[in-house]
Amino acid sequence: MAENALNQLRYLVIGGSAGSLEVILDLVTHLPALPHAVVILVVHRKKDNDSILVDLLSYRTKLPVREVEDKETISPDTIYLAPPDYHLLIERADLFSLDISEKVHFSRPSIDVTFESVAEAFGDRVIGILLSGANADGAVGMAKIRKAGGYTIVQDPATADVGYMPQQALDLTPVDSILPAAEIPGLLEKLLRIQ
């Protein structure tokens, strides 16, 4: 894709752990039409259930859903899922890469790792969303997204299935919005319309 077309893309990165599956499925169902957006999902899950998640997501959206393979091209209007047991990184503006190095917060894929990589690559064109979970993963990543000029949304811990993970992020960094899951799609619609 041409350089300037790439420069217009927005990057929606979503991190979820325990208790986030329903929220993610619902979010995907209600994703506003996303011209010029790339969606990247990092979800902690058991290795065995992998292809199921792709199926569950595909069932709810017209956008193509891809579990990322090594050096896969990043295309707009696509939902990408970090594969189980690999960290997902941005290699170049138009290319993913995978990394099997040490777990971070007992997790591979780690939300922090992807959030940090996305923040570094795409700066203020990133929207980061951190959902329910029982893990400290994602907090540092949210801070990095914010520091790089991105927009940060945390699921309201009080309404999350497991509030620990979003609370960890809130304890570490100020964020732009704290919302119950049901209100996130509406906000996204506004954010993606503005530009």
Place this chain on the structure above:
Amino acid sequence: MIQDEDLNLLLSELSHRYGYDFTNYARASLKRRVNRLLAVDRFASFAELLYKVKNDPDYLPHVVEQLTVNVTEMFRDPSLFRTLREQVLPVLATHPLIRVWHAGCSTGEEVYSLAIMLEEANLLHKSLLYATDINPTVIENIRRGMFPIGNIRQYTENYLQSGGRKDFSSYYQAQYEWAKFDERLRANTIVATHNLVSDRSFNEFQLILCRNVLIYFDKELQDKALTLFDNSLEKLGFLVLGSKENLRFSPIAASYTQLENKEKVWRKMR
């Protein structure tokens, strides 16, 4: 995160001074490795690391070890090992001598896994397993055959899922925090350093496994390594890659057919 210019300085130092060429490694993970090295060894700045690399040759092995990712597992991706057991070993069985190359084998978990399967298929006695890696430190462990006991539960599960029917504990002895695997499993294994960037083909094989190594290379270097494998593989031999790797867009793709079950096993057709 370390800057590109700094990374280039370090890479050119490693390449020119020591002959380790990481320039065509995938940048995103390489930067994470350098960052990790800076943190693990408590360097106050990148300049200090660079100074150390320039002036202390004894530090080099540690740098190589830290820049490469050595994570591995026994019977990792059990369904792949099941495919090897059910579809590949029966073909290999027809050869008088079976030659296998584990390229980028790290500490040897994959090598021992295959040796176990070969033994169970009664093929180990006529097999030669070449186990190579860029990193001399990790391959030392293959001779020792010792893996952390804490991982054994996972490995046993993997083994069973891969179609193993024996008592997995019959292959090792527990020694404090280690599981020491039976020496007969490595009797036919040849261990050597081999750098996929700079070293050549050294034999012809019927089976080459190179899993989770190509993810650390850029496309150009991936193509180079795949061509090296192609030159080292007999016609009708098998090439095995990691679960998220592919040779689809490489120059050798046209000569290969992937197994029907979509495991990352390709057969060289011409």
